[in-house]
Amino acid sequence: xxxxxxxxxxxxxxxxxxxxxxxxxxxxxxxxxxxxxxxxxxxxxxxxxxxxxxxxxxxxxxxxxxxxxxxxxxxxxxxxxxxxxxxxxxxxxx
Amino acid sequence: xxxxxxxxxxxxxxxxxxxxxxxxxxxxxxxxxxxxxxxxxxxxxxxxxxxxxxxxxxxxxxxxxxxxxxxxxxxxxxxxxxxxxxxxxxxxxxxxxxxxxxxxxxxxxxxxxxxxxxxxxxxxxxxxxxxxxxxxxxxxxxxxxxxxxxxxxxxxxxxxxxxxxxxxxxxxxxxxxxxxxxxxxxxxxxxxxxxxxxxxxxxxxxxxxxxxxxxxxxxxxxxxxxxxxxxxxxxxxxxxxxxxxxxxxxxxxxxxxxxxxxxxxxxxxxxxxxxxxxxxxxxxxxxxxxxxxxxxxxxxxxxxxxxxxxxxxxxxxxxxxxxxxxxxxxxxxxxxxxxxxxxxxxxxxxxxxxxxxxxxxxxxxxxxxxxxxxxxxxxxxxxxxxxxxxxxxxxxxxxxxxxxxxxxxxxxxxxxxxxxxx
Numbered sequence: 001x002x003x004x005x006x007x008x009x010x011x012x013x014x015x016x017x018x019x020x021x022x023x024x025x026x027x028x029x030x031x032x033x034x035x036x037x038x039x040x041x042x043x044x045x046x047x048x049x050x051x052x053x054x055x056x057x058x059x060x061x062x063x064x065x066x067x068x069x070x071x072x073x074x075x076x077x078x079x080x081x082x083x084x085x086x087x088x089x090x091x092x093x094x
Numbered sequence: 095x096x097x098x099x100x101x102x103x104x105x106x107x108x109x110x111x112x113x114x115x116x117x118x119x120x121x122x123x124x125x126x127x128x129x130x131x132x133x134x135x136x137x138x139x140x141x142x143x144x145x146x147x148x149x150x151x152x153x154x155x156x157x158x159x160x161x162x163x164x165x166x167x168x169x170x171x172x173x174x175x176x177x178x179x180x181x182x183x184x185x186x187x188x189x190x191x192x193x194x195x196x197x198x199x200x201x202x203x204x205x206x207x208x209x210x211x212x213x214x215x216x217x218x219x220x221x222x223x224x225x226x227x228x229x230x231x232x233x234x235x236x237x238x239x240x241x242x243x244x245x246x247x248x249x250x251x252x253x254x255x256x257x258x259x260x261x262x263x264x265x266x267x268x269x270x271x272x273x274x275x276x277x278x279x280x281x282x283x284x285x286x287x288x289x290x291x292x293x294x295x296x297x298x299x300x301x302x303x304x305x306x307x308x309x310x311x312x313x314x315x316x317x318x319x320x321x322x323x324x325x326x327x328x329x330x331x332x333x334x335x336x337x338x339x340x341x342x343x344x345x346x347x348x349x350x351x352x353x354x355x356x357x358x359x360x361x362x363x364x365x366x367x368x369x370x371x372x373x374x375x376x377x378x379x380x381x382x383x384x385x386x387x388x389x390x391x392x393x394x395x396x397x398x399x400x401x402x403x404x405x406x407x408x409x410x411x412x413x414x415x416x417x418x419x420x421x422x423x424x425x426x427x428x429x430x431x432x433x434x435x436x437x438x439x440x441x442x443x444x445x446x447x448x449x450x451x452x453x454x455x456x457x458x459x460x461x462x463x464x465x466x467x468x469x470x471x472x473x474x475x476x477x478x479x480x481x482x483x484x485x486x487x488x489x490x491x492x493x494x495x496x497x498x499x500x501x502x503x504x505x506x507x508x509x510x511x512x513x514x515x516x
Contacts (some may be wrong), residue, residue, distance in 0.1 A: 015511050016510065035470075
């Protein structure tokens with residue numbers, strides 16, 4: 001299975017994960033600082049800043065785009081419960 | 095229009111300035127609000143009507159069961175056809191209960207809400223067949239010779255909250271901010287009974303968890319000239335409104351400056367039946383004390399009460415909980431503290447758990463789950479030791495303390511892990 005490296009800059013952990021995994025699942029497993037509320041892409045709690053590898057995440061859905069807009073998030077911000085890992089990325093909690 | 099002191103006991107609207115009327119409802123028999131709040135003399139749902147040369151605006155509505163009172167007051171000073179705008183500062187049902195009926199009676203009115211209120215509005219009204227305009231700080235709408243300006247003040251106490259400022263009259267319609275559950279038909283702060291306790295109590299339960307947002311909102315509000323603060327619950331603050339801004343600033347800032355200063359504060363709470371978890375706590379405490387830039391404090395939960403510990407937690411950067419396992423669970427004093435943190439912000443703090451156990455040791459994992467549930471980061475896996483810690487096990491406690499301390503000062507060692515199910 002294809003693998004990618006996800007680095008959580010707040011806790012300094014790099015995790016090797018199967019491509020397609022959602023960022024929140026990884027954060028939860030390794031105790032990084034990304035936290036979640038609804039896990040349905042609605043509440044915005046899991047907002048994260050993607051420092052590297054912006055193009056290595058799945059495209060945001062219409063719903064995620066809307067939540068990002070309502071939260072006035074900048075262009076390198078994503079919801080960890082929605083974004084799936086496609087390649088190497090570095091993230092931190094927003 | 096009624097001029098008597100107990101004006102709000104009459105069915106009409108109450109003038110609070112030349113162009114603003116109170117059209118809210120009194121709820122004197124309410125004793126519990128939103129499950130979490132008590133009130134000894136009820137509350138009010140304040141709604142306001144603003145008259146401009148080119149139409150009127152309704153600011154917030156009331157709880158649904160008080161709709162009839164609200165519409166009667168409104169009708170005493172306005173025709174529905176005159177209502178140009180409806181502004182919702184906060185979508186909680188006690189302020190939006192009468193909204194669907196108001197929209198039906200005044201279909202021409204444009205609805206103004208905050209950006210974050212959009213998805214909530216749909217969930218409240220349960221259909222998509224309505225229009226609204228989301229607004230941000232600085233947006234204005236005109237009523238001819240009167241102007242409403244919006245201030246985006248999120249998380250006071252929901253994501254959607256905003257304030258609306260009537261520029262020409264210098265009135266701030268603040269929503270729940272500066273409000274309290276205090277029902278008094280005399281309406282104005284210089285006429286009602288002693289509502290100081292209710293004001294403080296409301297802040298402590300509703301606004302305190304969001305104090306960083308209170309400070310942000312104050313930055314927007316403080317520069318405004320104010321003749322009056324018109325909140326959505328409790329007295330209208332027309333006498334010395336600035337004092338209430340000052341008081342909010344005081345409440346949102348620590349009473350006593352911490353002596354800890356720039357160092358990171360780590361609180362270690364523990365409780366122990368045979369002294370084993372206590373010995374673990376002491377070893378952790380000792381190791382954290384060696385880390386420069388971290389100031390640790392050690393507390394035995396048996397010797398303290400919940401409320402002051404909650405105050406300490408509000409200010410801390412990191413928290414550790416030492417708990418034994420008794421009958422497969424963490425012990426009650428630990429849960430008592432961990433179930434009392436809704437009134438403070440815990441998001442983003444570092445946290446961890448440890449404890450001695452006899453045979454199964456579930457408590458540490460359960461406490462870790464709770465800490466994550468409180469949106470804290472748990473950077474180091476909890477430490478469980480069977481019964482009496484050996485010297486090697488006390489070394490493990492020290493290593494645990496060192497890792498937590500280093501994580502607190504951001505000294506994180508980059509480690510690489512494979513994702514496996516655990």
